[in-house]
Amino acid sequence: MSELILDVRGLNSGYGRVPVLHGISFGVASGENVGLIGPNGHGKSTLFRTLSGLLRAWSGTIAFRGEDITNHPPAEIVERGLIHVPQGNTLFPDLTVQENLWLGAFAKGPRAQRLRTVERVFALFPRLAERRGQRCRTLSGGERQMVAIGCGLMGLPKLLILDEPTLGLSPKLKTELRDAIAAIIASGVQTIIVEQDPEFLHTLATRFLLVSEGTVHAEISGEGGLEHKRIVDMYFGHS
Amino acid sequence: MGTLDSIQLVFQSIFASGLVLASLYVLMAAGLALVWNTLGIFNFTHGALMAAAAYVAWTVADPRGLALGLAVGVVAAILVAALLGFIINYLLVAPFLGQKQIVLIAVMTTLSGAFFIENSALLLWGPRIKQLDKFVEGNVRIAGTTISGHEAIIILLAPLLMLGLWAFLRFTWTGSAIRAVAQNRDFAELSGVRVQRMYAIAFAIAAALAGLAGIMLGAIRFITPGLGGEPLLKALIVVILGGLGSMPGTVLGAYLVGFGEATSTYFLGAYWTQAVLFLVFIGFLVLRPNGLFGKQ
Ligand SMILES: Nc1ncnc2c1ncn2[C@@H]1O[C@H](COP(=O)(O)OP(=O)(O)OP(=O)(O)O)[C@@H](O)[C@H]1O
Ligand SMILES: [Mg+2]
Numbered sequence: 001m002s003e004l005i006l007d008v009r010g011l012n013s014g015y016g017r018v019p020v021l022h023g024i025s026f027g028v029a030s031g032e033n034v035g036l037i038g039p040n041g042h043g044k045s046t047l048f049r050t051l052s053g054l055l056r057a058w059s060g061t062i063a064f065r066g067e068d069i070t071n072h073p074p075a076e077i078v079e080r081g082l083i084h085v086p087q088g089n090t091l092f093p094d095l096t097v098q099e100n101l102w103l104g105a106f107a108k109g110p111r112a113q114r115l116r117t118v119e120r121v122f123a124l125f126p127r128l129a130e131r132r133g134q135r136c137r138t139l140s141g142g143e144r145q146m147v148a149i150g151c152g153l154m155g156l157p158k159l160l161i162l163d164e165p166t167l168g169l170s171p172k173l174k175t176e177l178r179d180a181i182a183a184i185i186a187s188g189v190q191t192i193i194v195e196q197d198p199e200f201l202h203t204l205a206t207r208f209l210l211v212s213e214g215t216v217h218a219e220i221s222g223e224g225g226l227e228h229k230r231i232v233d234m235y236f237g238h239s
Numbered sequence: 240m241g242t243l244d245s246i247q248l249v250f251q252s253i254f255a256s257g258l259v260l261a262s263l264y265v266l267m268a269a270g271l272a273l274v275w276n277t278l279g280i281f282n283f284t285h286g287a288l289m290a291a292a293a294y295v296a297w298t299v300a301d302p303r304g305l306a307l308g309l310a311v312g313v314v315a316a317i318l319v320a321a322l323l324g325f326i327i328n329y330l331l332v333a334p335f336l337g338q339k340q341i342v343l344i345a346v347m348t349t350l351s352g353a354f355f356i357e358n359s360a361l362l363l364w365g366p367r368i369k370q371l372d373k374f375v376e377g378n379v380r381i382a383g384t385t386i387s388g389h390e391a392i393i394i395l396l397a398p399l400l401m402l403g404l405w406a407f408l409r410f411t412w413t414g415s416a417i418r419a420v421a422q423n424r425d426f427a428e429l430s431g432v433r434v435q436r437m438y439a440i441a442f443a444i445a446a447a448l449a450g451l452a453g454i455m456l457g458a459i460r461f462i463t464p465g466l467g468g469e470p471l472l473k474a475l476i477v478v479i480l481g482g483l484g485s486m487p488g489t490v491l492g493a494y495l496v497g498f499g500e501a502t503s504t505y506f507l508g509a510y511w512t513q514a515v516l517f518l519v520f521i522g523f524l525v526l527r528p529n530g531l532f533g534k535q
Contacts, residue, residue: 054425078431086429092422095415103419106412107431155431 004063005030005159005190006051006082011060013050020046022214023060028159028192033185035205036194043214044194045087048161052084053077065158079107081158087167087194089148093137097128100136100147104154114154120187121150124180142173146180153184160184162193166200174200251383253501258381259390261497262397265490266452267470268477269404270445272489275478277421277441278336280345284327285474286467287356288446289453291323292316293462294360296454297369309372317450324446327352328439336438357464364464371458393455400448401490407444408486417441476520480530488532495531 006028014020020043028034038044049055051062053074062070064082092100101121105114122129125146131139136147145165152160162181166174174197181204185191195201201208210218267289274282293316298304300312307315331348335341375388386394408414420427420437428434453467460466477496481488499519503512527533 052429054428073433074428075431075433078429084429086426090423090426092419092426094422095419099415102412103415103427103430103432106416110431111412151430 003030004028005065007063009061011050011062012058013046013055020214021050024215026209026216033190033204033206034192035201035208036192036211037198037208038211042212044211045163047211048084048163052082078155081156083152083155083157084161085148085152085163087163089144091136091144091147094135096133096135097147098132101150101154104151107155110154110156113156117154117156121153124183125150141168145169157189159190162191164194164196166195178204249505253505254382255384255386257498257501258394259386260500261494262394263452263455264473264477264493264497265397265401266448266455267474268489268493269401270448271474272478272486273441274445275483277417278332278438280332280342282445283346283349284352284356285449286471287353288320288323288449289456289467289470290360290464291356292320292450292453293371293457293466294364295319296457297371297462300371309374313454316454317447320450321443321447324443325439328442333435333438360464369462371454373458389458405486413440480520480523482530482533485532488530491531
């Protein structure tokens, strides 16, 4: 087995005294792209908030590229290259597209490279280049999602977490976004993608995890080919 | 002819005193608005910081103190104010951020901080009234009336400082990050912005602005521990009137309150003006609860 880029062990976390994650454990090997599926409200976003340091882990450990990052400050986790594009893409609503993207490159390393990175983002999402001076508040949902992913890329991620990037997008936009994510993966960035529609992940993910009730309930590895039907059975058979 | 001339005279003197007041209010309110905008709290030490800075400037500058001259005194006082702001944030605000009742908690912690600073000032400097030298001697004529050179400096300083603050927030990495934190704290953290650090910087800048306002006041009023009490109240009115934290709203609010106060003082006298000001303020809030530039 190859080295793990992310190693989560026995993670417990939640809000106030209400637990949401119940000892979740999983690993992401180098080169892997993980698709995460699971019913609403079962802790997918909570898992990512804990990984990126927004939420305290009550117990358990998170290791990224071999180093412990459990309960480290979010900025430090970002600087290490674990970047979380949150669900709902709220962004900085009164800042322009360009300003949002620059802030995505706030850390020292990415800041020095921002001019080169932003060209890559604009190549991926040409529409953002046209709208760079527009306030994010006035963007369409799809454009906002592009900015959110663009911000993630500006931070030069080694592992990019996308939390429901297709939420509320039209089928056409969804296809465009899938191609963009495929290009991101091809450029050498590993991803964890949450998605309600397994079809969307079909060509992107090499392995699927079903998260339910705050733990990994089942997983299907890519070896032997991903059988779409199995995923659908697993998903709908459960929820 | 006689009436026209006297109307012009009235207008001129209202304009001049209104402009001075308004500019003072800009200086007083800018920091308060910055903190409200960024951290979402009202900093009630703002007035005490004005007094503390005025005392420090006096001690450093005055021949009875260190006698280092006014310029050194001003710089020292602004630095001390910024440092105090940093400490206030660290002790009285930062530990409570993230609590649900943060607005109320911060009212209490910063109010007690204000009492602490004011009483410390009384202990350190005693009850003897002090006053700073004017920045410049002599008078300046504007719009047909005469104001002191010091007041002219206040009038110039207010827009310049606001321009500086705007440029800082607009064009620097730290300024952008401060605006970002104000708009979406979680997303700022996920972008690698150290949110606590930005809060501390915003707080220190606001305190420095309060310090500057205190220094300007300390040369036209007497320096007492309560120097900043009434200015704090005025700054609160200005910030709420402007739409809670909106910078353009705050500036507009400051000029409205300044000119309104000058007009009212001329016709009704200083005695009634404060009451009138509050009545108008309350009436305005009934009509526009979110102020001039407030959102929904
Ligand atoms: N800020 C919060 N405070 C309290 N409870 C919360 C908070 N955010 C989420 N929860 C609760 O935590 C549980 C898990 O939420 P989470 O957002 O992780 O689910 P999810 O799997 O991402 O769902 P979805 O697919 O709908 O995005 C839910 O019961 C939710 O109500
Ligand atoms: Mg979610």
